[in-house]
Amino acid sequence: MFQSIPCHREQPMRITILGATGLLGKALMGEWKEDEVTGFGSADGDIRDETRVLNLVQRTRPDWIVLAAAYTDVDGCETNRDLAFDVNCRGAVNVARAAKQHGARLLFVSTDYVFDGTKTTPYAADDPRSPRTVYGQSKAEAELQLSEILPECCIVRTSWLFGPGGKCFPDTILRLAASRPHLEVVGDQRGSPTYSQDLARAIVQLCRQGASGIVHATNRGECSWYEFAREIIAGAGLATVVHETTSDKFVRPAKRPHYSVLSPETLEKRGIAMPDWRNALQRYLARTT
């Protein structure tokens, strides 16, 4: 299912994953078979603590650090701006400095929210950043600072993550559908759902290739949340009816982008093709329902 150019690395590498207890982190821990992997959650590796981060990197002596740790509550970031920047930006800078000091490569996981969502065609990796939310601003600022500290850094932007072991949209829809005959879901926000396992496999390949620069990595294709919900309900064989609604009926602290599809060009240029999101959803539902 994944096409990939031959790995440049035949020898196992030492990999340190920060954010290993999150949705993506768990998938990385499960999917990464080729190398020697050590993972940390916030209890063992709070990235806001510069000394602790340095010690952790010194102890694990990684070839690569994968930074999947983040404060990901997009609405929470609007009211906790300091926390958002402390974790997502200053924390990331601590990790980049430790990587530089110890000669480790860094892969930083970033987001479609660095864009404003006003385009109607897929965002290219070199489109200008224009975040509209505190979460997006904190990640965009981190991208800039990390590229200054470590020009060889690999920045992987992704979107609409789902998978086992964390809060995700398919689980929410299935939970609601279990108790309601009708659901209302917004149809005016479009993006690319991304299965954490597929993203994890793409990240493994990027590290083994020694990738640098900005890479957009999502499952292929796009949909609205409404279309995504309908596919989840149909895939699970449920009878719940999904009605399409608009974002103005669901006002939230952080304004969601109307369009945040990321172009697959940068990933495909590296010989990696992620499957279509419908295929990814089928595989996820097959293991959970």
Ligand SMILES: NC(=O)c1ccc[n+]([C@@H]2O[C@H](COP(=O)([O-])OP(=O)(O)OC[C@H]3O[C@@H](n4cnc5c(N)ncnc54)[C@H](OP(=O)(O)O)[C@@H]3O)[C@@H](O)[C@H]2O)c1
């Ligand atoms: N979820 C999405 O839809 C989405 C979309 C685009 C991009 N992303 C990006 O993808 C990455 C992974 O997201 P996710 O959904 O897997 O996140 P998640 O499930 O919310 O997990 C967040 C991870 O970050 C860790 N963490 C939080 N604060 C920390 C701190 N101060 N120090 C160290 N670790 C800390 C958490 O550790 P504990 O659990 O141990 O506290 C957890 O392991 C993030 O960089 C996120 O910005 C996510």
